[in-house]
Amino acid sequence: MTxxxxxxxxxxxxxxxxxxxxxxxxxxxxxxxxxxxxxTADRFWVIRSGAVSLDQRVTSLQRVTVAALGAGDLLGxxxxxxxxxxxxxxxxxxxVRAYEFEAAAVxxxxxxxxxxxxxxxxxxxxxxxxxxxxxxxxxxxxxxTRRRGVL
Numbered sequence: 001m002t003x004x005x006x007x008x009x010x011x012x013x014x015x016x017x018x019x020x021x022x023x024x025x026x027x028x029x030x031x032x033x034x035x036x037x038x039x040t041a042d043r044f045w046v047i048r049s050g051a052v053s054l055d056q057r058v059t060s061l062q063r064v065t066v067a068a069l070g071a072g073d074l075l076g077x078x079x080x081x082x083x084x085x086x087x088x089x090x091x092x093x094x095x096v097r098a099y100e101f102e103a104a105a106v107x108x109x110x111x112x113x114x115x116x117x118x119x120x121x122x123x124x125x126x127x128x129x130x131x132x133x134x135x136x137x138x139x140x141x142x143x144x145t146r147r148r149g150v151l
Contacts, residue, residue, distance in 0.1 A: 006072035008046055008099075010123045015116045022106060023099040028092040034075070036089045041078035042103050047071055050096030054088045063089065067131060074127050079103035 008016055026045070028034055035041070037057060051070050055063040066088060069075055075098065078086050084103075110117030 007074045007120075007123055007127065009072065010126075011116075011119060015113075015119055018109060018113060018116055019101070019106065019120070020099070022101055022109065024101075026098055026100045028096040028098070030092055030094050032092045032096075034090040034092060034096075035086050037086050039086050041076060041084045041086050043100055044074065044076035044079050044103065044106075045098040045100050047073050047075055048097040048099060050098075051093040052096055053091050053093045055091065056088055066135060068093065074124065077124055077128060079106075080121070080124060 008020070011019065023046075025048075028050075034045075034052065047069055049071055051068060052073075052075055053065045054067040054069065055065050058064050075090060076086070078084060080103075106120075110120060
């Protein structure tokens, strides 16, 4: 399994500084819903401290956690791809402090600085690939355990 990519530390310093000029510090109390699947994806966050769970609604009353994110992790990538709707929901598992970025401002920055845009997209793609690998492993583990009759 590959190592998790931390977006801000993966960017070269000049590109990180340009991106951070657009950051706004925010916080979410524990148990706060940050976004819901299907909602408009018009921003993203880099978690500074705390924990966030990504979840998928299975029934009207049940959600399944698909990933846990912590310090340095990117929260939200749907802002980068049409139709710009969240694929998952997110909830603060503990008090969370984060840098928030407005997607439109970041996309304008990427148009002005194509090298930063390419680097950002490449790192987001690496993060998505890593999360897909982790999710696949969890599903294989869960499916294999259930298949053997352990659960």
